[in-house]
Amino acid sequence: MAEGRSCLSQSRTPVRWYRRALFLSLSMVSLLLALACQGPEDPFLEFSEALALEPGQLIVSFNFDDNLASQAEAGPLLAARGMRGTFYVNSGRVGTSGYLTYEQLQQLQAAGHEVGGHTISHPRLTTLSEAEQRHEICDDRAALLKEGLRVTSFAYPFGDEDSRTRQLVIDCGYNSGRESGGLRTPSGCRGCPYAESVPPQDVYAIRTHGSVTRAWSLSYLQNLVLRAEAGGGGWVPLVFHHISPTTCPSSETYCISRSTFIAFLDWLAPRTSRGTVVRTMDNVIGGPLQPPPG
Numbered sequence: 528m529a530e531g532r533s534c535l536s537q538s539r540t541p542v543r544w545y546r547r548a549l550f551l552s553l554s555m556v557s558l559l560l561a562l563a564c565q566g567p568e569d570p571f572l573e574f575s576e577a578l579a580l581e582p583g584q585l586i587v588s589f590n591f592d593d594n595l596a597s598q599a600e601a602g603p604l605l606a607a608r609g610m611r612g613t614f615y616v617n618s619g620r621v622g623t624s625g626y627l628t629y630e631q632l633q634q635l636q637a638a639g640h641e642v643g644g645h646t647i648s649h650p651r652l653t654t655l656s657e658a659e660q661r662h663e664i665c666d667d668r669a670a671l672l673k674e675g676l677r678v679t680s681f682a683y684p685f686g687d688e689d690s691r692t693r694q695l696v697i698d699c700g701y702n703s704g705r706e707s708g709g710l711r712t713p714s715g716c717r718g719c720p721y722a723e724s725v726p727p728q729d730v731y732a733i734r735t736h737g738s739v740t741r742a743w744s745l746s747y748l749q750n751l752v753l754r755a756e757a758g759g760g761g762w763v764p765l766v767f768h769h770i771s772p773t774t775c776p777s778s779e780t781y782c783i784s785r786s787t788f789i790a791f792l793d794w795l796a797p798r799t800s801r802g803t804v805v806r807t808m809d810n811v812i813g814g815p816l817q818p819p820p821g
């Protein structure tokens with residue numbers, strides 16, 4: 528008995544010590560978990576890594592400008608093939624007739640797509656005063672952030688910009704600015720490269736082939752990718768506007784038919800096996816979500 532008591536009394540100390548250690552460990556784990564969980568609650572602490580490109584690899588980015596209602600189906604069509612796009616929207620038009628709503632934009636973001644800024648009312652920025660430009664760029668971004676959209680990428684309406692406009696895009700907290708043009712097409716911009724470099728030559732003037740028009744056939748789009756692949760890879764951001772359920776009407780210059788769009792996606796999707804991948808603009812550029820301008 529005595530031995531038994533003795534054994535029991537001896538064993539109490541390590542049990543208590545073990546319990547205390549376990550309690551302390553659990554407390555530490557809880558504290559660390561609580562600290563770790565604070566990060567995602569503050570969206571401005573989020574940081575996306577820039578994409579590391581393999582030598583010779585090509586990235587294709589799908590850009591959809593002007594938050595046109597006909598772009599709503601682009602999200603699911605891309606997602607069904609494991610792809611995501613970037614939707615550059617004008618906050619002043621969101622929810623008005625013919626344009627995407629905030630609910631649709633939030634759904635797109637929830638599905639992994641990106642929403643970028645494209646000014647409030649789509650003006651030619653260089654024709655405006657500095658104060659007016661700041662309003663169009665900064666207040667547009669602030670309005671989109673307020674709706675829970677993670678806005679880091681900007682596209683210049685009409686590709687119209689100068690050094691003052693670029694500086695404002697930086698001041699308004701954007702991580703990139705997208706141009707219209709600057710890449711070589713089968714019919715133009717000779718002397719231009721087939722693809723943008725990664726990282727871009729100028730992150731606030733990301734080059735494109737211009738906007739897709741109704742005259743661009745499936746093979747024309749395929750050629751842009753094939754030439755860029757053959758030219759050593761890089762980055763091809765493709766800029767879409769209207770997606771028409773049937774053949775694009777002559778009144779819609781910046782338009783692609785739904786069938787051509789789907790055929791292009793179906794042709795592009797298997798190219799991942801050759802190293803060609805589809806990423807959003809933010810995926811390629813990376814960086815923090817900067818707070819709204821003060």
Ligand SMILES: [Zn+2]
Nearest residue numbers: 592593684685
């Ligand atoms: Zn536009």
